Amino acid sequence: MPADSLSSALLPAGLHDVLPPEAAHEAAAVARLLADFTAHGYERVEPPLVEFEDNLLSGSGAAMAKQTFRLMDPLSQRMMAVRADITPQIVRIATTRLKNGARPVRLCYAGPVLRVKGSQLRPERQITQVGVELIGPLEAEADAEVILLAAHALEGVGVRHLSVDLCVPTMVARVCRGLGLGEEETARLREALDKKDAAAVSAVGGPAASLLQTLMAASGPAERAMEVLSALPLPETAEKDRRRLTDALRLLRAARPDLTITVDLVEHRGFEYQTGLSFTLFARDVRGELGAVSYTHH
Numbered sequence: 001m002p003a004d005s006l007s008s009a010l011l012p013a014g015l016h017d018v019l020p021p022e023a024a025h026e027a028a029a030v031a032r033l034l035a036d037f038t039a040h041g042y043e044r045v046e047p048p049l050v051e052f053e054d055n056l057l058s059g060s061g062a063a064m065a066k067q068t069f070r071l072m073d074p075l076s077q078r079m080m081a082v083r084a085d086i087t088p089q090i091v092r093i094a095t096t097r098l099k100n101g102a103r104p105v106r107l108c109y110a111g112p113v114l115r116v117k118g119s120q121l122r123p124e125r126q127i128t129q130v131g132v133e134l135i136g137p138l139e140a141e142a143d144a145e146v147i148l149l150a151a152h153a154l155e156g157v158g159v160r161h162l163s164v165d166l167c168v169p170t171m172v173a174r175v176c177r178g179l180g181l182g183e184e185e186t187a188r189l190r191e192a193l194d195k196k197d198a199a200a201v202s203a204v205g206g207p208a209a210s211l212l213q214t215l216m217a218a219s220g221p222a223e224r225a226m227e228v229l230s231a232l233p234l235p236e237t238a239e240k241d242r243r244r245l246t247d248a249l250r251l252l253r254a255a256r257p258d259l260t261i262t263v264d265l266v267e268h269r270g271f272e273y274q275t276g277l278s279f280t281l282f283a284r285d286v287r288g289e290l291g292a293v294s295y296t297h298h
Contacts, residue, residue, distance in 0.1 A: 014118050014125030026128065029157045030110050033130050036153040037108035042132045045107050047089035053079040061088030067115040084115045090133040104136025140247035143277040147248075148255055150281060154290060161284035163260035166222070166249070167267035168277055171241040172212065178235025179207045193266045215265040222249055225263035248277055 011017070018026060038044060050071075057065050067084040083089060086109050094105050110130040118124050132149065134142045151162055172193060176186040185206060192200035193216060201216065202209050211232065218228035226249060234242055245263070252261060281290040 012125075014123050016124070030128060030130055032157050033153050034108060034110055036156050037132050037149070040106075040149055042106040042108035042149075045090065045093055045109055046111065047083070047086065047093060047109070049112065050080050050082050051089070052076075053081040055092065056081040056083060056088065059088065060091050061085075064088065067117070069114055069116060082114045084113055086111060086113060086129050086131065087133065091135075094133070094135045104134055104142065106132065106134055108132045139276070140244050140251060143244070143248040143279075144251035144255065147252060147279055150279075151256065151259060154281065154283070159283050159286070159290065161260075162290075163262065163282045163284075164252075165262045165264055165267075165280045165282065166245065166277065167264040167279070168241040168245055169268045170276075171215075171238055172266055172268060174238040174241060175211060175215075175235060176208050178237035179211075181206060181208055190268060194268060212266065219264045219266065220262055222261040222263045225265060229263075229265060244277055 069082040
């Protein structure tokens with residue numbers, strides 16, 4: 001191929017053309033997922049690819065600021081941002097355009113998102129995001145509903161050997177607050193826990209060190225993790241998280257006793273704007289995570 005043709009075919013790092021037959025397979029999978037979501041009562045919405053920066057990166061969207069591309073709108077002369085995650089847009093729609101609608105609100109969506117950088121496992125910077133948002137006060141019932149829907153939808157497009165990893169991103173902060181730790185000490189502990197560094201947790205944890213080390217060590221198969229969690233003397237501030245996780249797991253086991261479930265009692269990374277139970281989906285022989293979702297009360 002001539003040098004000028006090679007140059008014109010070159011794309012920025014993390015971006016690539018999707019060619020036949022992969023493009024058709026991706027489109028069919030997205031259509032199948034959305035059909036499954038709508039069949040379960042989730043209504044389709046389509047937010048724009050680009051929004052004003054101060055809207056897109058406010059509230060829950062602030063967590064994606066470092067992953068967001070910005071540009072100047074030549075019409076309004078205001079800064080705009082390309083979405084790096086659709087979830088904050090769904091939150092905006094639910095709390096503005098659908099503010100007066102009955103709760104819970106069930107919405108689904110699909111579309112491209114663009115991020116400043118990929119991860120080691122997934123270097124792609126543009127990905128297609130497909131998902132649902134259940135917004136309302138159902139708590140554990142909502143958690144179980146969304147997890148079961150995600151598992152059912154992925155199995156419907158041919159994914160096998162699914163596993164679900166549950167976590168409650170707020171638990172560590174609530175434990176620390178209940179034991180009197182300040183924001184600076186909690187941030188240092190959060191960093192140590194994210195690295196799964198037991199020695200650092202012991203060094204900076206103060207009155208929370210022993211409890212958090214136990215939570216970290218207990219993470220793993222759901223039944224073992226919950227057995228440890230149920231016996232721990234958690235401060236009252238974290239009791240709601242323990243109850244919600246326990247109730248959600250009970251509902252999941254009743255509906256899908258065959259589903260592989262693990263629990264990470266200290267995980268936080270990737271769920272910075274989540275306020276409820278969160279989960280990540282994995283499958284054997286699939287690189288990286290298939291999805292990460294949280295139910296958030298609005």
